[in-house]
Amino acid sequence: MKATRAEEHAEAVLAALQRAGLPEAEVYLKEGRSRRLALGLAGAEHQVLVEEGWGVRAGDRRSAFFAAGTGRPEPAGPWPAPQGFPSPLPDPSPVVRWSDPPDLDSPLLTELEAQALLNAVAEALAAELPGATLVEATLEDGSSASTLASSHGIRARWRHRVAWARLVAALPESAPAGAMLGAPVRATVEQGAREARRLQPKALARALADRLAVRARGSLPERESGDVVLAPAVAARLVAALLPLLVGPEARERAAPLVDRAGRIGSPQLSVVDDGRLPNGLLATAVDGEGVPTRAVPLIEGGLYRQPLLAWWQARGGSSTTTGTPAAAPAASARVASGCSARPSFRDLPRPGPTHLFVRPQGGVRPAMLVGDIARGCYLLDVDGPGHFDLAAGRFALPVCGFQLDAGAARRPLAGGWLCGSIGALLRGVAGVARDLAFFPLAGMIGSPTLRITGLEVRAGE
């Protein structure tokens, strides 16, 4: 395949760095283009951003520098003198065959298309819930291409294509639980897709209307300790709060108090995976920001704690591998690395973290099937705020809204309530997992399907 201009430039810079006596060197080039439309009190803001930047880390085995800039780097520098600590670079690993999704090449939305999409959401919202209005709406549609070359022999090129909508709606002159009479109720919905044209205005409007209606008409819950069913938005927020137990070298130690002698941390229904090459994943690529192959890594499998998510350098020093078969669970002491280093921009050094980290869905289980046989409990639709998570004490409280369930049916809307309980009960109480996996941008793409949990409580105060 013919080298692109970016690849040729990266090679030229890499060669110049090595000629300058910097044997450990990596050159990263990124270019991107995005369209952004924001509607709000300031009016309609149309933006087209063209970004072009680079990052170089180089040095020797004792020290290093990191330099970044816009445009293209001059091969001759000048480059800073390495100092402090080195910035280790990975060695190449075999990359499993990968084909870019075909929609990476679809054109960005035009200005008129972006405006039409948001107008369609506003119209659908007014039809779903008379009186409701879209008060803020942001639609971003962008694509980027990254090129990487290192002195260790890594040569990689990957692309991203992401569209994201953030919508805020209000229902005036209603009185949610705990709010002043007359204060408007607000609801926010965010959704991503690889291509903006796949965003569904009616579905987005319905999601906003559901949340507004619940908050406007909901009352404070009585103390409710029956089963709770968590919609993906609530479940994903809980998964995100548990990331310290799942990500990084210290995660296993943090999780230890919750793991029994058999290695069990959760119910047999609970499996958590990180997968940088998730089919149809919004940010799926063959390699991560350091050129390390991405893969599916089971973190919790059938309730058993397998391992934390580790980048290649975090897994060094123990029993580790970067080429193991994901399905083959490692022994408790083994540490399997995966390509999980992200580069938020060309300005940043690669940072390990979740790629697509999610509760594995169970095919064939519709969310309604988790609700159907609940004699008394709650269905929690959305989160109302950040909540409190004390992992050391093992407790959490999350502000939520939803419905009280009676004989498998919604009895009344709830608002202003708190989902409370222990972290252990949350993990061990997973009694059902649906198929409707959805992702949210929470410290990486964090996802969950609808979950049914026993042993938690919904109450009026935290």
Added chain:
Amino acid sequence: MPFGELDRPALARALAQLAEGPDDLVDAFLERVEVVELPASGEPAGVRLRREEGLAVRLCRGEKSWLASRDRLDAEAFVDAVRQVARVYPRAAAPLPPALVRPWGGLPATAELQAFPRQLDRALRERRVAFPYRLSLRRHRRELQVVTPHLLPAAERESWYSYRVELAWGRLGGLLVELGDEAAEVVAGRLAEAFRAREAPPPESATANVVLAPDSTATLLHEAVAHALEADTLAEVGAPEAARGVRLSEARLDVLDDPAGAPHPVRRASDDEGTPVLPRWLLRGGVVDQPLADQRWARRLGGLQPGAGRRESRHRLPAPRSSYLRLLPGEGTLDELVAQAGDGLYLAEPTRGRLDAHSGDFTLAFAHGRRIRDGALHEPVGPCRIAGRFADLLGKVGAVGGKAVPAGAGWCAKGGQRLPVWGAAPELLIGGVEVSS
């Protein structure tokens, strides 16, 4: 200055073609940013250098704005951005102006950054405290030039430092306008206080008299006055122009945003829209005088003065924000304010603040403070927060200290834009505040 040889008339002529009428707002924003970082010991890559340059072209017409931004600072990028904005109104065709900027020079000097860790160690030793800490340090330099079809403001240059210290019991950070022994004394003082309060229990939740240290005062006023009086924030809850003349606080408070009065390295003659700044009285005698506005809000509403438009980078549109917030001093020393408080809390180290524009609720969190008993400062207390309606709180101000000092310098994030903010404030005595641990 890198923009010294800029052919501003050529740029202005190109921009003029975008305007269809006198009400159209057209400008170009050219910027150059350099950040040098010395990360904490043990972190990879012991020196980090980032150099960015780019531009944005903007057209505002009625309720609509168009922005085209580029990560290059050359004539081709400028013409490309003009065409992008003009695509909406394709009659514009821009001539190619000459080069926009001089090339970057050699590597930046870092002597003051390299020296600061030793200065801080020395300042801590002189305070007779010793504990492990990890310091990361950054120097930020930003040069910008705004060009409009009519206005050719001078280029602006800002330079400041940010630091972050990780401790076994927490972390602490802030902004400095310069490094050296004096700055080391400031940081060492904060670290020593944090060290002495590291195991202090939080105060009991109660209604108490509080004396806010200058940093706490500045943070409170940033949340409860500056953010509350930004035109876009006001628009969320009503008509911004109607805020003028409303009593917001006790009559003792005179608060102004004064970018031209800021310390030299961050002093500004014009804002990020090229509009000359003015000493803007936010509160005069406790009454709202002039809310913060940028060009778009000032044109839209009338009666508001522009000059407070700020943007994080070329990739974002400007929005109304404060730069250098000042609370004019009153009378009284710290000892006198503490004596007046009788019993209560002295709150020294703000960690974060938050304002909910819709409800008027705000929260201000503190890492530590001191207990006030019988009109004197006593033992340290641990983390706590104050919360309530900002208008209620500002109405309970009992006294304003007699000496304003640099305070409240830090990062402020709103609407996805993170900006450095500066200030000067004295201590403040507030009676009957809800304190929770």
